[in-house]
Structures are given as C-alpha cells and as structure tokens.
Amino acid sequence: MPTLHLLGTGAAASDPHRTTTMLAFAGNATDSDVAGSDVSSEDAAGHASSALLVDCGGDALQRYRQAGLDPGALDAVVLTHEHPDHVGGFPLLMERLWLGGRERPLPVCGIAQALTQAERLFDAFDTSGWDGMPEIRWREVSYEEGAPVFENDAWRVTAAPVEHAKPTVGLRAEHSPSGRVVAYSCDTAPTPSVARLAEGADVLVHEATGDMDGHSSAEQAAEVAAEASAGRLLLAHLPPDLTDADLSAARSRFERTEAGAERGRYPF
Ligand SMILES: [Zn+2]
Numbered sequence: 001m002p003t004l005h006l007l008g009t010g011a012a013a014s015d016p017h018r019t020t021t022m023l024a025f026a027g028n029a030t031d032s033d034v035a036g037s038d039v040s041s042e043d044a045a046g047h048a049s050s051a052l053l054v055d056c057g058g059d060a061l062q063r064y065r066q067a068g069l070d071p072g073a074l075d076a077v078v079l080t081h082e083h084p085d086h087v088g089g090f091p092l093l094m095e096r097l098w099l100g101g102r103e104r105p106l107p108v109c110g111i112a113q114a115l116t117q118a119e120r121l122f123d124a125f126d127t128s129g130w131d132g133m134p135e136i137r138w139r140e141v142s143y144e145e146g147a148p149v150f151e152n153d154a155w156r157v158t159a160a161p162v163e164h165a166k167p168t169v170g171l172r173a174e175h176s177p178s179g180r181v182v183a184y185s186c187d188t189a190p191t192p193s194v195a196r197l198a199e200g201a202d203v204l205v206h207e208a209t210g211d212m213d214g215h216s217s218a219e220q221a222a223e224v225a226a227e228a229s230a231g232r233l234l235l236a237h238l239p240p241d242l243t244d245a246d247l248s249a250a251r252s253r254f255e256r257t258e259a260g261a262e263r264g265r266y267p268f
C-alpha cells in the first residue's frame with residue numbers, strides 16, 4: 001500500500017508547530033497487496049522502494065528521514081512553484097544528499113519558473129569542492145493540464161496549472177501497481193483544475209491558508225474535495241490560527257476532512 005507523508009503542513013507565515021508544506025509519496029514498484037506476489041511488501045521499518053519528494057521549503061531531508069524514508073529510494077524531487085516556502089531549502093537538500101553519499105543522478109521536475117529559481121539558489125553556492133555530488137537532472141514540466149511530470153515503475157505523476165500569484169502546478173500521483181491516487185492542490189485559489197486533478201482520488205491534500213488572493217479557506221478546499229468525489233481531504237499549508245470553526249465549516253461541505261498532521265503518515 002502506498003503512503004503519503006506530510007513532512008510539513010504550514011503556510012509561509014512562521015508557525016511554532018508547523019514547518020513549510022512538503023510531501024513525500026512512498027510505495028513499491030509492485031503491489032504488495034496482490035495475493036501471490038513474490039516481491040516483499042514494505043519491510044518492517046516501512047521502507048518503500050520508490051519515494052518522491054514534493055517541495056523543499058524547509059529542511060526537507062531531515063523530515064524525509066524522520067518519516068523513516070530511505071534517501072537511496074528518493075527517485076525524484078518535484079518543485080511546484082518558485083516561492084521560498086516551496087524551493088528555499090533546495091541547496092540544503094542537495095548538500096545533505098551529497099554528504100549522505102548519494103551518487104546516482106537526481107531528477108528535479110517542475111515548470112520552468114520553479115526550476116530556474118532552484119537553479120539560481122543552488123548557483124549561489126560554490127559547490128566546486130563537492131566531490132562526487134550527484135548530478136541534478138532538471139526536467140521541465142509544461143505548464144498545461146495533464147502535463148507529464150515523472151514516471152517510473154511505482155509512480156505516474158501529472159500536473160495542472162492552478163491559480164496562484166506565480167505560475168504554480170497542482171499534482172496527481174498514481175501508484176501504478178495499486179492504482180491508488182493522491183492529489184495535491186499546492187498553493188491556489190479554489191479552481192476546477194484541482195477538482196479535475198483529484199477526480200476520484202483516494203486522498204486530496206488541499207491548501208487551506210485562508211480566503212485570500214491566490215489561496216483557499218478550509219471550507220473552499222472542502223468544496224473542491226466534494227466536487228472531485230475524493231475519498232478523503234487533508235488540509236495543508238495551514239495558517240497558525242486555523243480554528244475548530246474553520247474545520248467544522250469544511251466538514252459541513254465534505255465530511256471526511258481533517259487538518260493534516262505535521263509529520264503525518266497516511267497509507268492510501
Ligand atoms: Zn506560493
């Protein structure tokens with residue numbers, strides 16, 4: 001069974017309990033739930049053979065490892081947009097991967113603006129002495145609905161533009177062996193493109209920063225989840241002052257709504 005990890009669930013505003021919103025999708029290349037499968041399921045420590053990291057505004061690798069995920073299983077990083085709370089930790093991520101002994105190339109996928117920002121940040125540092133640093137393979141994603149982002153034996157990820165202050169994409173990740181789907185709105189005002197990304201998804205992670213330009217309230221996020229007929233809604237990119245009333249309002253629109261837990265682990 002694939003697992004969604006909410007490595008961080010906060011908005012850009014500083015919060016004593018939540019770091020920036022960062023996600024990991026972890027799963028095996030073969031469906032461990034299929035009877036007769038001769039490939040072992042996640043081992044006792046929950047190690048999956050393939051993991052994807054979405055955004056790195058904070059210390060992403062620390063949270064990734066805290067989640068019990070293996071840096072060696074990190075098959076790609078997806079960057080949703082250029083804002084600091086989504087890409088600001090990219091040079092640190094690379095430094096930590098390099099120091100951890102990673103040698104194989106790292107695909108970094110995103111729309112042009114997100115990749116340019118990450119490249120600029122990384123170029124601010126002199127890495128000429130980083131012997132054996134893994135090669136970064138920049139993979140530009142087209143800014144259109146249904147754009148392919150990344151595919152391997154475990155995952156098939158597509159993107160769609162959403163409505164934010166800067167060009168931004170939401171994601172749909174299908175765990176190919178099981179057909180299970182997780183969708184992520186990223187930073188956005190309520191938009192039908194997220195409802196389409198999340199159509200029939202087992203879990204939708206939707207931002208709930210608040211009812212303001214380029215963002216959504218918890219209630220608006222719940223309306224999108226209902227529109228998409230998602231199985232479950234996890235709110236992320238949460239403001240420090242999210243209230244029980246906000247959650248109740250959301251649940252009145254979509255009952256299976258929860259505030260995403262910082263470092264939450266969600267098999268789906
Ligand atoms: Zn943003």
Ligand SMILES: [Zn+2]
Pocket residue numbers: 011012083085086187237
């Ligand atoms: Zn943000």
